[in-house]
Amino acid sequence: MYLAALEYSSSSKDEFINSVKQAGRELASARPTAVNLTWAIEKMNELLDESREKKVSDIVDLIGQEADSIAEEDVKTNKKMAAHGNEIVPDEASILTHCNTGALATVDYGTALGVVREAHNSGKKVNVYVDETRPRLQGAKLTAFELLEEGIPATLIVDSVAATLIRDGKVDLILVGADRIAANGDTANKIGTYHLSELASIHDVPFYVVAPTSTVDMEIESGDEIEIEERSSEEVTEINGSRIAPEGISVYNPSFDVSPAENITGIITENGIARSPFTRALSRIVDRK
Numbered sequence: 001m002y003l004a005a006l007e008y009s010s011s012s013k014d015e016f017i018n019s020v021k022q023a024g025r026e027l028a029s030a031r032p033t034a035v036n037l038t039w040a041i042e043k044m045n046e047l048l049d050e051s052r053e054k055k056v057s058d059i060v061d062l063i064g065q066e067a068d069s070i071a072e073e074d075v076k077t078n079k080k081m082a083a084h085g086n087e088i089v090p091d092e093a094s095i096l097t098h099c100n101t102g103a104l105a106t107v108d109y110g111t112a113l114g115v116v117r118e119a120h121n122s123g124k125k126v127n128v129y130v131d132e133t134r135p136r137l138q139g140a141k142l143t144a145f146e147l148l149e150e151g152i153p154a155t156l157i158v159d160s161v162a163a164t165l166i167r168d169g170k171v172d173l174i175l176v177g178a179d180r181i182a183a184n185g186d187t188a189n190k191i192g193t194y195h196l197s198e199l200a201s202i203h204d205v206p207f208y209v210v211a212p213t214s215t216v217d218m219e220i221e222s223g224d225e226i227e228i229e230e231r232s233s234e235e236v237t238e239i240n241g242s243r244i245a246p247e248g249i250s251v252y253n254p255s256f257d258v259s260p261a262e263n264i265t266g267i268i269t270e271n272g273i274a275r276s277p278f279t280r281a282l283s284r285i286v287d288r289k
Helices: 002-007 013-030 035-050 054-085 110-122 138-150 158-165 193-203 278-288
Strands: 090-099 125-129 156-157 175-176 180-182 187-190 207-210 256-259 264-269 272-274
Touching: 002 013, 002 054, 013 035, 035 054, 054 110, 054 207, 054 264, 054 272, 090 110, 090 158, 090 187, 110 125, 110 138, 110 175, 110 207, 125 138, 125 158, 138 156, 156 158, 158 193, 175 193, 187 193, 193 207, 193 256, 264 278, 272 278
Parallel strands: 090 125, 090 175, 125 156, 175 207, 207 264
Antiparallel strands: 180 187, 187 256, 264 272
16 A cells, blocks of 8 residues: 555545555455455555545655554564464474465564464474465465574475374474454464364364454454455466366365364464453453554
8 A cells, every 4th residue: 555655646635545545445355354454454544534634745654654563563463472372382392384374474473483483492392394285385385485494393294194193193283373363263264274173173282373463353253254265266277387187177266264263272362362262362352452
């Protein structure tokens, strides 16, 4: 939205405000599942409405300052979550992750991967099993890269290997991020997270969600109300532009799934760790912000 403000800074005030808000609507439509994106867009829209009497150049500066403020707050939030999360990581632990939840997914440090980073930096002996995360392979492309850069022991696995590792007692802890958390604790995250939560429940492995309070949507009661984004069929039928599936095959490609609250051990936020009953715990933690 700040980039849009710069682009339309020479327009009339009405055109400027309408164009920046349109940029916000386009952002929101790109990721309908991720509630904290909408949260940030709404902050920008409020700033625009409050600044209508100012000059366009002054509004552009204010939007830039707000963007910087949101970024700086994100880093502080990540580090607070990491500190709270480190409390539940054993001194020696094999941790399973899904998708990318590190510095490349946030402004800096990360959510679930931030907890891993904090545990490693505090001297704990952690090893990370990295789900490749089909079909976009964020685990293989991004999480594996971040862990290597940080010198954190890690092993890349095909998504379907996770079940065998969990069954064989080789996973001590599962840490995942979130795109939206309902008031009851149901959590939407990258597709493939739900079956991890079920496996964790069956095999009694702690399953923690790591996410800022801006991801908690107290306006919806359960995960049934979370809109699930569907993505292009080419993500499934092609790998790096090379077709691997026959022409004409139907494809179902949801980008997210919902893990039920009863499978979640705790939700780690910048304001502490929420535990069941989540409706009460999340309400208290969000109010604290």
